[in-house]
Amino acid sequence: MSETVVDLVPTSQSASPAEFASYRVSIDLGDRSYGIEIGAGLLGLLQEGLELPSGTSALVVTNDTVGPLYGAQVVEALRKRYPVVHTVQLPDGEEFKGWETLQRIFDALLTHGCDRKAVLFALGGGVIGDMTGFAAATYMRGVPFVQIPTTLLAQVDSSVGGKTAINHPLGKNMVGAFYQPRLVVCDLATLDTLSPREMSAGLAEVLKYGPIADMEFMQWLESSIDALRSRDRAALAHAVRRSCEIKAWVVSQDEREGGLRAILNFGHTFGHAIEAGMGYGVWLHGEGVGAGMVMAAELSRRLGLVDGAFVQRLITLIERAGLPIRGPVLDATDNAGRYLELMRIDKKSEAGEIRFVLIDGPGKAIVRAAPDQLVRDVIDACCA
Numbered sequence: 001m002s003e004t005v006v007d008l009v010p011t012s013q014s015a016s017p018a019e020f021a022s023y024r025v026s027i028d029l030g031d032r033s034y035g036i037e038i039g040a041g042l043l044g045l046l047q048e049g050l051e052l053p054s055g056t057s058a059l060v061v062t063n064d065t066v067g068p069l070y071g072a073q074v075v076e077a078l079r080k081r082y083p084v085v086h087t088v089q090l091p092d093g094e095e096f097k098g099w100e101t102l103q104r105i106f107d108a109l110l111t112h113g114c115d116r117k118a119v120l121f122a123l124g125g126g127v128i129g130d131m132t133g134f135a136a137a138t139y140m141r142g143v144p145f146v147q148i149p150t151t152l153l154a155q156v157d158s159s160v161g162g163k164t165a166i167n168h169p170l171g172k173n174m175v176g177a178f179y180q181p182r183l184v185v186c187d188l189a190t191l192d193t194l195s196p197r198e199m200s201a202g203l204a205e206v207l208k209y210g211p212i213a214d215m216e217f218m219q220w221l222e223s224s225i226d227a228l229r230s231r232d233r234a235a236l237a238h239a240v241r242r243s244c245e246i247k248a249w250v251v252s253q254d255e256r257e258g259g260l261r262a263i264l265n266f267g268h269t270f271g272h273a274i275e276a277g278m279g280y281g282v283w284l285h286g287e288g289v290g291a292g293m294v295m296a297a298e299l300s301r302r303l304g305l306v307d308g309a310f311v312q313r314l315i316t317l318i319e320r321a322g323l324p325i326r327g328p329v330l331d332a333t334d335n336a337g338r339y340l341e342l343m344r345i346d347k348k349s350e351a352g353e354i355r356f357v358l359i360d361g362p363g364k365a366i367v368r369a370a371p372d373q374l375v376r377d378v379i380d381a382c383c384a
């Protein structure tokens with residue numbers, strides 16, 4: 001069984017959360033490097049104060065939930081920066097992350113006569129960010145884009161690192177491209193309008209950074225989880241900043257996921273199977289990742305990589321974040337078989353062999369295969 005071992009000790013640049021005002025995290029990718037701006041009220045700086053790519057026009061891509069909340073403010077600000085600003089408002093939902101909706105972005109660009117100096121702005125959560133990024137990667141073979149993530153999940157994960165994609169009915173994020181944004185603007189104030197369920201889903205992507213990379217951060221999360229759920233700004237700023245620092249470090253080592261970057265998928269192999277198996281949008285991405293992290297941790301324990309006390313500690317944290325700790329039953333007759341079938345379509349699979357991100361001792365991740373029977377046992381033990 002081939003395996004990728006990851007021994008990651010990211011450098012913490014974090015100051016005390018109490019010092020929070022606004023932060024900038026840099027992602028170092030040579031001539032594709034960019035900044036992640038983190039603070040409350042940053043939408044107000046779009047008209048001046050933030051360095052935006054120059055262009056002949058701007059297209060704001062949003063959806064019918066986020067558009068009415070923040071679209072007018074963003075468009076008004078961008079009008080001070082670009083000769084012309086257009087908007088396209090897409091239907092809201094993971095189930096719309098596909099070809100037909102993507103086509104509407106190209107329709108808008110072409111109908112408005114946008115040239116290759118157009119700049120795209122993704123205003124929304126991970127669905128809007130992933131689709132806008134893919135549109136930017138392919139429109140006229142590539143135009144610049146800026147991420148304005150408005151969910152916690154998008155601020156700590158999906159807006160950073162340049163993975164762009166749409167779903168295929170047979171598998172999640174199966175069609176896409178690596179394409180980096182020019183800037184990421186995380187306005188913490190936009191999280192005020194997010195539902196508690198979406199906040200919890202976002203916390204799943206925050207929690208993952210502890211067990212895979214930074215036990216100090218995990219400890220901080222254990223003492224700050226209630227503050228995060230109640231949207232304490234200083235706590236959120238620290239969580240977004242530390243998550244982005246870790247992700248930026250990983251991506252700068254392995255932009256195109258030759259090895260190391262796969263650790264960011266802790267819990268996702270099981271989670272993607274849950275999302276696809278239930279039908280996109282039924283379980284939120286972060287909810288699948290929550291239950292998926294429990295399964296991945298339990299698999300790690302059964303492989304002798306981590307002890308039961310650590311797994312229980314992680315389960316407690318996931319539960320306190322308001323996330324499911326058990327997976328759904330996807331098939332009443334052969335549930336584990338259905339999970340395995342769906343997991344084989346995972347992008348980490350090699351020649352049909354599923355590769356899992358596992359915890360190899362607290363704060364350290366490993367990517368490797370596991371015997372089918374062991375995986376079956378874990379699924380049987382961890383599903384409702």
Ligand code: NAD
Nearest residue numbers: 065092125126127128150151153154158163190193194285
């Ligand atoms: P999402 O984009 O569907 O947003 C969640 C919901 O919150 C939506 O209904 C949205 O309209 C609403 N919303 C967004 N901002 C809001 C706000 N400020 N106030 C009120 N409502 C708001 O989901 P998500 O959790 O942000 O992202 C999940 C997606 O991200 C998945 O498609 C997943 O595959 C993808 N993802 C990508 C990466 C990557 O590296 N590219 C990483 C993780 C996840």
Ligand code: GLY
Nearest residue numbers: 161163261264265
């Ligand atoms: N969300 C996992 C990654 O960006 O690699």
